[in-house]
Amino acid sequence: MANMRVALFITCFNDTLFPETGRATVGVLERLGHEVVFPEAQTCCGQMHFNTGYQREAIPLVRRFVEIFEPYDAVVAPSGSCVGMVRDLYPMAADLAEDDDLARRIEDLAPKVFELSEFLVKRLGVTDVGAYYPHRVTYHPTCHSLRMLKVGEAPLELLRNVRGMDLVELGEAEQCCGFGGTFAVKNAETSAAMLGDKIRRVLDTEAEVCAAGDNSCLMHIGGGLRRLQAGVDTVHLAEILHSTEER
Amino acid sequence: MATAKETILWRVRRATRDVPEGERPEDVRVERGYRKEGDGARDDIVARFAEHVAEYEATVHRVAEDGLPARIAQILQKRGLEILVVPPLLPEAWIPEGVEVLRDAAGPRLTNEELDEAGGVLTGCALGIAQTGTIVLDAGPGQGRRALTLLPDYHLCVVREEQVVDLVPEAFAKLEETVRGEGRAVTFISGPSATSDIELNRVEGVHGPRALEVLIVG
Amino acid sequence: MTPKTKPPDAFSPGQTPTFEVSARESLRDAQLRRNLGKATQTIRRKRTVAVEEMPDWEELREAGRALKERTLRHLDKYLLQLEESVTRAGGVVHWARDADEANRIIAGIAREKGAEEVVKVKSIATDETKLNEHLEAQGIHAFETDLAELIIQLAGENSSHILVPAIHKNRAEIRELFLRELDVEELSDEPKDLTNAARLYLRKKFLGAKVGISGANFAVAETGTVSVVESEGNGRMCTTLPPVLVTLMGIEKIIPAWRDFEIFMQLLPRSSTAERMNPYTSFWTGVSGEAGDGPQEFHLVLLDNGRTDVLADEIGRQTLNCIRCSACLNVCPVYERTGGHAYNSVYPGPIGAILTPQLVGIGKPGSDSLPYASSLCGACYQVCPVKINIPEVLVHLRGKVVRHKQDKGTLRQKLDPENAAMQAMARTFSDPKLYERAQRLARVGQLPFARGGRITSLPGRLAGWTAVRDLKPIPEQSFREWWKEERG
Numbered sequence: 001m002a003n004m005r006v007a008l009f010i011t012c013f014n015d016t017l018f019p020e021t022g023r024a025t026v027g028v029l030e031r032l033g034h035e036v037v038f039p040e041a042q043t044c045c046g047q048m049h050f051n052t053g054y055q056r057e058a059i060p061l062v063r064r065f066v067e068i069f070e071p072y073d074a075v076v077a078p079s080g081s082c083v084g085m086v087r088d089l090y091p092m093a094a095d096l097a098e099d100d101d102l103a104r105r106i107e108d109l110a111p112k113v114f115e116l117s118e119f120l121v122k123r124l125g126v127t128d129v130g131a132y133y134p135h136r137v138t139y140h141p142t143c144h145s146l147r148m149l150k151v152g153e154a155p156l157e158l159l160r161n162v163r164g165m166d167l168v169e170l171g172e173a174e175q176c177c178g179f180g181g182t183f184a185v186k187n188a189e190t191s192a193a194m195l196g197d198k199i200r201r202v203l204d205t206e207a208e209v210c211a212a213g214d215n216s217c218l219m220h221i222g223g224g225l226r227r228l229q230a231g232v233d234t235v236h237l238a239e240i241l242h243s244t245e246e247r
Numbered sequence: 248m249a250t251a252k253e254t255i256l257w258r259v260r261r262a263t264r265d266v267p268e269g270e271r272p273e274d275v276r277v278e279r280g281y282r283k284e285g286d287g288a289r290d291d292i293v294a295r296f297a298e299h300v301a302e303y304e305a306t307v308h309r310v311a312e313d314g315l316p317a318r319i320a321q322i323l324q325k326r327g328l329e330i331l332v333v334p335p336l337l338p339e340a341w342i343p344e345g346v347e348v349l350r351d352a353a354g355p356r357l358t359n360e361e362l363d364e365a366g367g368v369l370t371g372c373a374l375g376i377a378q379t380g381t382i383v384l385d386a387g388p389g390q391g392r393r394a395l396t397l398l399p400d401y402h403l404c405v406v407r408e409e410q411v412v413d414l415v416p417e418a419f420a421k422l423e424e425t426v427r428g429e430g431r432a433v434t435f436i437s438g439p440s441a442t443s444d445i446e447l448n449r450v451e452g453v454h455g456p457r458a459l460e461v462l463i464v465g
Numbered sequence: 466m467t468p469k470t471k472p473p474d475a476f477s478p479g480q481t482p483t484f485e486v487s488a489r490e491s492l493r494d495a496q497l498r499r500n501l502g503k504a505t506q507t508i509r510r511k512r513t514v515a516v517e518e519m520p521d522w523e524e525l526r527e528a529g530r531a532l533k534e535r536t537l538r539h540l541d542k543y544l545l546q547l548e549e550s551v552t553r554a555g556g557v558v559h560w561a562r563d564a565d566e567a568n569r570i571i572a573g574i575a576r577e578k579g580a581e582e583v584v585k586v587k588s589i590a591t592d593e594t595k596l597n598e599h600l601e602a603q604g605i606h607a608f609e610t611d612l613a614e615l616i617i618q619l620a621g622e623n624s625s626h627i628l629v630p631a632i633h634k635n636r637a638e639i640r641e642l643f644l645r646e647l648d649v650e651e652l653s654d655e656p657k658d659l660t661n662a663a664r665l666y667l668r669k670k671f672l673g674a675k676v677g678i679s680g681a682n683f684a685v686a687e688t689g690t691v692s693v694v695e696s697e698g699n700g701r702m703c704t705t706l707p708p709v710l711v712t713l714m715g716i717e718k719i720i721p722a723w724r725d726f727e728i729f730m731q732l733l734p735r736s737s738t739a740e741r742m743n744p745y746t747s748f749w750t751g752v753s754g755e756a757g758d759g760p761q762e763f764h765l766v767l768l769d770n771g772r773t774d775v776l777a778d779e780i781g782r783q784t785l786n787c788i789r790c791s792a793c794l795n796v797c798p799v800y801e802r803t804g805g806h807a808y809n810s811v812y813p814g815p816i817g818a819i820l821t822p823q824l825v826g827i828g829k830p831g832s833d834s835l836p837y838a839s840s841l842c843g844a845c846y847q848v849c850p851v852k853i854n855i856p857e858v859l860v861h862l863r864g865k866v867v868r869h870k871q872d873k874g875t876l877r878q879k880l881d882p883e884n885a886a887m888q889a890m891a892r893t894f895s896d897p898k899l900y901e902r903a904q905r906l907a908r909v910g911q912l913p914f915a916r917g918g919r920i921t922s923l924p925g926r927l928a929g930w931t932a933v934r935d936l937k938p939i940p941e942q943s944f945r946e947w948w949k950e951e952r953g
Contacts, residue, residue, distance in 0.1 A: 012894070015944040016904050017937060022944035038948050044894040049887060051841060051860055053867030057891035064895065089860065092780070096864070147843035176798045180840025187838060188929025190488050193498075193802040194840070195933065223934030226919060251560035252548075255716065255769045259541045262777035266538045272721065275535035280524035281728070299741060356757055359672050359706060379734075379742035392758035393705045393747075397698065416727035426688055426723050430554050430750035432758055435730075437742040440698035444613035444629055445636055445656040447504045453612065453660055454667065455698025455745060 285413025299380025303438020334391025408465025469621025554751020588680025
């Protein structure tokens with residue numbers, strides 16, 4: 001695979017709360033020899049607004065995103081959820097805006113927007129990024145990477161090639177952790193009930209680290225684990241892949 | 248004032264205004280990429296039918312044509328059945344001696360109470376489906392009307408090997424003529440009546456016959 | 466048996482509580498949580514096995530979806546064709562614009578036959594129209610004959626699952642109920658004994674009933690054939706034994722041709738009970754006349770009751786594909802925890818969360834809360850045998866709910882703090898300068914809440930988050946600040 005110029009779609013959530021995930025994403029892509037650019041005009045893809053029902057309010061954000069990212073051949077984000085928004089729900093936003101031109105531009109852009117693990121495995125054909133991570137890790141496949149993007153085994157293939165790592169399977173892994181964006185606030189009790197079961201499964205694995213491809217889900221799972229003083233960390237997939245023996 | 252029919256049709260047409268004027272139903276593509284016919288060998292199909300019927304907790308026997316009457320008699324005797332309901336046009340040779348036979352006929356039909364009190368019913372069938380272990384009745388000869396196989400607590404059904412089709416679509420294809428022509432009622436039976444309404448535990452035998460026994464002949 | 470009044474739901478007059486409020490109650494019920502967890506996990510595992518056995522499952526799903534699309538796009542033609550076929554086969558077709566009209570038609574037929582009791586096979590459409598209550602008011606008692614329906618009828622409760630309405634009750638609870646209501650002296654809590662008690666109780670009713678009432682799983686436009694898919698044999702009893710049969714069906718239940726059963730009769734059993742085939746399916750075409758097979762009189766009531774409104778919404782329309790299999794309930798992580806009652810509708814679970822608000826109309830607080838009763842995890846869409854994109858419709862309906870509040874809502878709804886916050890954030894996100902300033906402000910704003918590297922308590926609407934989870938404080942440096950510093 002020839003070296004590529006990749007636009008990083010950091011997502012507002014990672015930008016503000018999890019900058020280390022962004023730095024790791026840049027690091028992994030550069031280690032593989034690709035050029036990473038960061039279009040600084042980017043803000044938010046509009047997912048929170050759109051999924052909460054504030055869809056008219058999301059339309060300007062959709063337009064901005066398309067304008068900012070359409071010049072690039074590949075757009076990569078360390079978030080299955082935000083990529084899912086672009087690929088699955090942007091067409092609905094264009095419909096709502098009754099904007100055929102926007103719809104066409106989304107159709108062109110959407111296939112070029114990737115979640116990190118699918119970009120590495122499916123687009124670049126890389127399953128070993130030369131990472132080293134000497135910990136016991138369990139992996140939670142987040143709903144949007146699993147069912148919207150259908151990344152399948154891609155994250156697990158990457159993790160299996162990480163040296164020094166003890167990867168343990170999570171029970172009922174495919175069940176939602178209960179985050180769901182504003183769901184976690186609007187239906188806080190139900191969300192907590194789902195979280196309780198996810199935490200039980202995580203603790204069953206006796207892992208030190210619970211990994212995933214979305215920091216939103218990890219913030220929710222990790223917030224619960226920390227409240228319980230469970231002694232289990234949550235780490236984004238990108239950070240594991242970025243970790244080497246040297247650092 | 249508009250009738251309910253007129254109003255509903257008007258609402259439907261208004262709701263589907265997005266459908267282009269000239270579009271016909273067949274213009275909406277239906278890709279039927281699923282299996283229509285099995286390609287298994289005859290023996291495998293019959294064996295699969297027997298296996299799948301048995302998985303529903305029905306009792307399955309296989310018997311050669313010439314041994315059928317004796318086998319029917321033996322099965323009914325073992326069950327201790329006293330009153331047997333028999334539909335019109337059931338082969339006479341199948342009906343054993345030594346049980347009281349209640350014949351349903353066009354003239355004096357058996358009452359529901361008589362059927363309720365009878366211990367069992369003996370019928371043939373229209374088809375068997377191997378894929379699902381289903382017996383199909385179509386109220387044809389040797390099967391009778393629906394109540395006959397519903398009220399008695401025990402159903403003994405004779406299925407000929409050549410009546411067994413492999414896949415579900417084959418069954419609907421074969422039944423098409425009966426339904427379009429005479430409009431006879433069709434009943435699919437897959438094992439004895441059952442419920443899973445209590446804690447999703449399967450219990451065989453609710454309102455229909457609590458026991459189903461199947462004789463595969465060939 | 467004394468008639469009991471069921472609690473009101475989205476289809477009753479008046480208001481229902483929101484999902485959040487009702488869910489709180491269900492979540493606290495440890496017995497319910499255990500019953501539901503056990504039941505849904507069992508059925509999920511079984512469904513996977515039943516589906517994996519089918520190499521052409523995806524082709525069947527696609528054919529089922531496409532056929533429903535064809536039917537819905539040309540529903541007027543198919544309805545007229547169905548009416549003609551049923552009439553030709555000796556049946557009588559009635560049209561009902563709404564619940565009340567359907568109930569009046571059915572009660573009229575029962576009264577004309579002098580029936581004081583009718584036997585019913587499980588029909589959610591009649592639950593939607595509140596037929597039993599309507600009949601009761603006219604002195605006609607409807608006996609539910611499906612075991613689970615009987616259980617909840619005796620208990621005076623609402624269904625909590627499309628397929629297994631009493632999924633929330635365990636054997637001990639059912640035993641107590643039967644001892645009290647069915648006039649039996651001794652009864653164990655074995656499902657077999659409980660089932661037998663119901664069999665004995667209902668057998669007399671089947672034999673004596675003058676009128677049977679059913680729903681319909683499918684009706685074939687081409688032949689007029691109607692079908693009921695079931696397990697217990699009560700469906701066969703109700704559609705065969707009484708001299709008069711009345712079937713209530715939603716107008717979306719039509720399929721074009723007899724042969725189309727080859728798709729749906731493969732999709733439905735494996736998706737609903739996880740069986741290769743359900744124990745009994747009845748297909749009848751009008752009345753049999755001289756053959757004396759089944760009822761002498763057959764009435765088919767075609768019900769709109771909001772379905773044409775669903776049809777009119779191009780995204781929502783796919784909701785009418787539903788064949789009521791309940792696979793989406795069994796895989797839903799929300800349903801698994803809250804159960805069906807929290808939805809306050811005869812249609813619970815993910816499908817109920819999209820069907821209910823569309824049928825009753827946007828603008829009612831109870832049903833407007835249903836599209837939010839989902840984490841949008843997508844498990845429902847993955848199993849739906851007719852490929853209803855439930856998450857897509859959920860998101861679409863959330864948009865309708867918000868737009869309704871903004872455009873037609875009360876002043877209080879318009880001044881809702883959520884609305885104000887969302888507007889402010891949308892403005893912030895539309896300008897990188899405002900966005901960067903907001904990032905800095907948030908970092909300062911969190912200071913009063915951050916203690917020892919964690920946030921354990923937030924005020925107002927965000928308190929739900931910190932009730933059970935810590936919140937990670939916003940770090941010193943955002944990604945973009947780092948980028949500018951390192952690469953800028």
